[in-house]
Amino acid sequence: MKSSVPSIELSENHRRSISITLQLADKSLCEWEDWANGHMRSGVMYCEKDTFSSSQKSEMRNRIAKIRQSLVRLRDELQLSTNVVATTEPIIGQAAVLWEMLTELNGRGLQGYGKVAEDLAPYLDPIGETLCEEMHAIERLFSLSSSDEPNPDARKRN
Helix, strand or coil: CCCCCCCCCCCHHHHHHHHHHHHHHHHHHHHHHHHHCCCCCECCCCECCCCCCHHHHHHHHHHHHHHHHHHHHHHHHCCCCCCCCCCHHHHHHHHHHHHHHHCCCCHHHHHHHCCCCCCHHHHHHHHHHHHHHHHHHHHHHHCCCCCCCCCHHHHCCC
16 A cells, blocks of 8 residues: 655654654563563562553553554654664673673672661672672673674664
């Protein structure tokens, strides 16, 4: 179907700004859609609880579909590209941030919040160090050079 919108010229700055805004909106829609479909994440220190009613889930899915129609229209009519993110990219970024936070998970780091109990540091310091090492290992796992990657197409972008 041919667009009835006349060709609109966009500067690269405008194209980038519009694209990033729509990509961030769509990323949130992905998470909300998972929740509306009952997909909750659960770990040992983080757990999502489904608090939506059936009618809220249905309404959320309908509204997401309407929003995505507008996103598709904008993408097509303004000739925006879809951002394809290899799953390794957010893992590397999040692991680096978490590693930085975990380096403060020790007696010395906690002193900024007040006096640390005498027996807390000897208990917490080795565990914090192990968590840092493991987080750094995860970051390294996905930070391989392109020649070492098992799937060279995993880092390509559209």
